[in-house]
Amino acid sequence: MKEIMTSKTEKPQNIRENNQKVLAHYLYKNGPTSRAKLSSVFNLSLPSVYKNINQLVEQNVVLELGEGDSEGGRKPMLVGFNYNMGYMVSVDLKGEHLKIALANLALDIIGKEEMFTLNYENSLALFDAIIESIKNLLNQNEIHHHYLK
Structure with missing residues (x-):
């Protein structure tokens, strides 16, 4: 799987586009998950994951699917790939x-x-x-x- 880019020499837009592609691909292959899990899997900050996922939601690539199970604390919002976007x-x-x-x-x-x-x-x-x-x-x-x- 293509790695998340974090190079400081790379243009921010290229990094963002690549990160969004990788996040969308992960959701396509692995199914619904939380933003926190995506942050953990790709070692990205939670604000970065939120921003990228929110942009993918705006583009209709990713859907917010509702709350998932919690092991204590607030229930996570699950996001998943929009298989009906095409x-x-x-x-x-x-x-x-x-x-x-x-x-x-x-x-x-x-x-x-x-x-x-x-x-x-x-x-x-x-x-x-x-x-x-x-x-x-x-x-x-x-x-x-x-x-x-």
């Missing part, structure tokens, strides 16, 4: 059968459709049907798709 589409063509799946960044399939290629007169008609199917999957899951024409 989506991917998979198109699987096997002979006459075509499957389309929509998944979030955790690879959870949130929608799928199937079609038969023989139902379309040419490849352009099939391509248009695939695009419409993807738009339908996005609409059904209330995902904004302004980039699809």
